[in-house]
Amino acid sequence: MYLTREQEKMLNGEYGWAIAKAIELIIRVGEALGADRLIQVKHAHVSGVSYSNIGKYGLEFIVDFYKRGGRARVYTTINPGCIDYSGFSTIIDNKYMSEQKVIDDALIGMGFKPVFTCIPYYYRPPVQGEHLAWGESSAVIYANSIYGALTNREGGPIALAASITGYTYNAGLHLLENRVGRIIVKLDPVVKNTPMGAIGLFIGDVVKKTPVLHGLENIDFSELKILLASMAASGSHALAIIPGITPENTYRVEVEEELTIEKQDLEKYMGESLDLKHKSTSSVLGYLGCPHLHPLELLQIVELIRKYGRVRRGSLLLTLPPEYLDKYSFLINELRARGVDIAAGTCPVVSVFKKKYDYVLTNSGKAAFYLRRIHGLKTIITSLREVIRYICGY
Amino acid sequence: MDTELALKPLVPGECRGRVLILDQYLSFFGEVDPETGCIRGSNICFPGRVLVFRGSRGSTVGPYIIYALKKNDKAPVCMIVEEAEPLLVAGCVLAGIPLYISTTRIIDKLENDTYIVVNCNGGLCRVEAK
Numbered sequence: 001m002y003l004t005r006e007q008e009k010m011l012n013g014e015y016g017w018a019i020a021k022a023i024e025l026i027i028r029v030g031e032a033l034g035a036d037r038l039i040q041v042k043h044a045h046v047s048g049v050s051y052s053n054i055g056k057y058g059l060e061f062i063v064d065f066y067k068r069g070g071r072a073r074v075y076t077t078i079n080p081g082c083i084d085y086s087g088f089s090t091i092i093d094n095k096y097m098s099e100q101k102v103i104d105d106a107l108i109g110m111g112f113k114p115v116f117t118c119i120p121y122y123y124r125p126p127v128q129g130e131h132l133a134w135g136e137s138s139a140v141i142y143a144n145s146i147y148g149a150l151t152n153r154e155g156g157p158i159a160l161a162a163s164i165t166g167y168t169y170n171a172g173l174h175l176l177e178n179r180v181g182r183i184i185v186k187l188d189p190v191v192k193n194t195p196m197g198a199i200g201l202f203i204g205d206v207v208k209k210t211p212v213l214h215g216l217e218n219i220d221f222s223e224l225k226i227l228l229a230s231m232a233a234s235g236s237h238a239l240a241i242i243p244g245i246t247p248e249n250t251y252r253v254e255v256e257e258e259l260t261i262e263k264q265d266l267e268k269y270m271g272e273s274l275d276l277k278h279k280s281t282s283s284v285l286g287y288l289g290c291p292h293l294h295p296l297e298l299l300q301i302v303e304l305i306r307k308y309g310r311v312r313r314g315s316l317l318l319t320l321p322p323e324y325l326d327k328y329s330f331l332i333n334e335l336r337a338r339g340v341d342i343a344a345g346t347c348p349v350v351s352v353f354k355k356k357y358d359y360v361l362t363n364s365g366k367a368a369f370y371l372r373r374i375h376g377l378k379t380i381i382t383s384l385r386e387v388i389r390y391i392c393g394y
Numbered sequence: 395m396d397t398e399l400a401l402k403p404l405v406p407g408e409c410r411g412r413v414l415i416l417d418q419y420l421s422f423f424g425e426v427d428p429e430t431g432c433i434r435g436s437n438i439c440f441p442g443r444v445l446v447f448r449g450s451r452g453s454t455v456g457p458y459i460i461y462a463l464k465k466n467d468k469a470p471v472c473m474i475v476e477e478a479e480p481l482l483v484a485g486c487v488l489a490g491i492p493l494y495i496s497t498t499r500i501i502d503k504l505e506n507d508t509y510i511v512v513n514c515n516g517g518l519c520r521v522e523a524k
Contacts, residue, residue: 025487032404032483032493047454053423054458057465061458061488135454155454155481157461157488172480204451208477236419236451236479349453370453373424373434 001027001169002037010165018070022161029158030169039131039170044076044163045120046112047135048156050350051099052082058156059099063106065160072111073166077120078104079136079156080292082351084343085116085322088336091285091315092343093352110164116345117321118291119225121147128247131174133162137238138229138291138366144239145228146221148247150174153238173238181241181253183207186260187215194266196223197365197381200230201269202261204237204365212241212253222297222384229291230365271368271380272359282358284314286391288384290347290367293320295328297384302331304385308392311339314357316391319347348375361387399504399521400497401474401512404483407492409472409512414443417501421452422459422485431468445470446504449477450485460485472512474500474521494519 003011011027013020026038048054049062083100084092108114115123118136126132126149134140134151135158143149152172154162162168172178185203196219203211216224224242231237241251288301298320305311318335322344325332332342343351348360349370360371360379363386368379382390416438420426425434432439440463450456460482463469472492475482476499486493494512500521504510509524 025484028405028487029480029483032478032487033480048458050455053455055428055462057462058458061461137452137454140454152480153454155457155484157457158480158484159454233421233452236449236477236481350455370424373421376435 001031001035007038007167016069018065018068019165022065022070023165023167025157025161026165026167026169030171033169033171035169035171037170038167039174040166041074041133041162041168042130043124043126043132044074044159045079045134045136045139046076046107046156046159046163047079049079049103049107050082051096051103052352053350054156059103061157062103062160065164066106066109070110070164072163074163075124076112076163077115077123078107078112079118080116080346080350082346085345086325086342089341089343091317091341091353092346093354095352112163115321115323119294119321122294122321128250131168133159133168135159137232140238141228141232141240142225144173145242145246146224148250153236176252179239179251180210181212181251182209182256183211184255184258185211185213186258187213190261190263190266191215191219194263195270195363195381195383196227197230197363197368198266198269199261200227201234201365201369202266204231204233204235207235207259210239210241212243212255214243216242217244222294225291226364230369233366233369269365269381271378284359284361285357286314286316286387287348287360287362287367288387289319290349290362290364292347293318295324298324298328298331301388302335304388305335305338305340305392308388309338311392312394313391315341317341317343319343321345361390363387399500401494401519401521402497402517403514403519404478404495405486405491405493407472409444409492409494410510411442411444411471413504413506413508413510414438414440414445414470415501415504415506416445416447419448419451421456422450423453423455426459426463428459428462428466428468431463431466440470441468443470444472444474444510446474446500448501449475450479450482454481456481457485457488460491461489464489464491476500
């Protein structure tokens with residue numbers, strides 16, 4: 001791999017252990033993936049920061065880099081940890097408070113912006129064609145597919161290494177030749193009546209090449225976020241081409257096959273069907289906010305709940321960036337008064353629940369994918385409206 | 395069988411042992427327990443085996459789980475995949491677990507529990523059954 005003189009000095013330790021170790025990791029991964037050189041990144045987003053996911057080894061890794069001199073060289077944001085920073089959630093268990101604080105202090109000490117959210121594009125929307133080093137699979141696929149920015153699924157360690165060196169390897173989705181849609185996926189037969197979370201899980205599971213998604217012309221960005229996040233959870237997708245949305249000149253299309261999704265393909269991904277009477281005695285958790293809610297989604301949820309009045313059955317959990325607690329306190333306070341549980345800077349995928357639920361009801365295929373696997377919870381995927389209707393309706 | 399099973403090293407290193415075949419994509423975060431080295435909810439376990447699978451999927455927390463497997467002494471000896479993505483390579487580099495990519499569909503051609511050795515000459519490697 002070609003290295004500039006500056007990069008060689010970094011590798012040789014002239015800028016200290018942390019930079020040498022970080023650039024070595026990037027170079028070795030880059031060489032394995034056929035990169036010819038390193039490229040500068042504009043924004044690193046560091047995932048893999050939740051203690052309940054990465055445990056003591058992840059903690060040691062992050063603290064090592066901080067103590068031994070690693071500092072952000074580019075704008076860097078942080079993914080959610082395992083603590084509800086509002087302090088008021090009765091659903092998320094803050095039992096790893098002290099361990100998470102060690103991680104957070106190291107990340108903030110390195111100069112990373114403590115946004116604790118999986119929607120870094122809310123803080124800094126990427127520019128078309130710019131190079132990023134993002135962890136967090138749902139944000140990666142959103143950056144590539146919606147903004148036309150260029151990032152691989154870097155994962156926590158590489159994103160951290162890219163932040164403190166300013167570089168990542170020039171391979172994968174940084175190159176136009178790899179941003180090629182090869183399979184047309186026709187969503188028309190299902191798109192109106194099926195939750196996007198289930199469609200996303202199916203695509204992630206079954207389609208392995210970069211898909212070109214047809215039939216999404218009338219879908220809003222909130223639904224697209226759910227669809228893309230779910231694909232990136234059950235599959236390894238980092239890019240989906242959506243004609244009319246994905247910026248032109250950031251991809252090519254060379255169609256090799258076509259797939260039409262039928263209703264029956266999706267049933268096993270949705271979970272059990274929702275039968276209100278049958279489950280009236282079970283403990284049910286409604287969950288919205290995976291990925292974290294955008295302010296417009298928060299507003300949409302407030303308006304829907306106002307129609308019903310308040311939470312009537314089970315619990316309703318919303319997860320969002322900590323900044324909203326202050327910025328949208330008028331909405332947050334109203335939701336709490338209506339019986340909604342709000343957790344900030346975390347989510348159920350990266351934290352621990354205080355108790356077990358018989359059923360979780362969510363619009364997110366990503367949340368369902370991990371809640372089923374990590375927490376062993378029965379999870380039903382439905383639309384945002386249905387989640388609220390079930391929890392708040394009469 | 396040996397000559398047709400060509401591999402390319404992504405993270406070079408010694409790779410020999412009994413094969414464990416998983417004909418699936420694997421999300422290390424969520425689907426693997428880093429404390430036991432087993433697939434959650436199954437008795438399929440990695441320690442001491444040559445893990446052969448299609449490729450990785452899922453969360454970008456994956457590399458830390460691979461790293462934790464190694465630290466906990468529950469990691470596979472090495473991994474052979476049909477598709478590699480950056481997350482898997484980063485995890486293997488961090489953990490120091492050799493990783494090879496198959497140039498053909500290897501899962502159909504190997505049998506579970508066979509003892510294999512990966513021999514490399516220059517940039518190309520091949521699988522030999524013992």
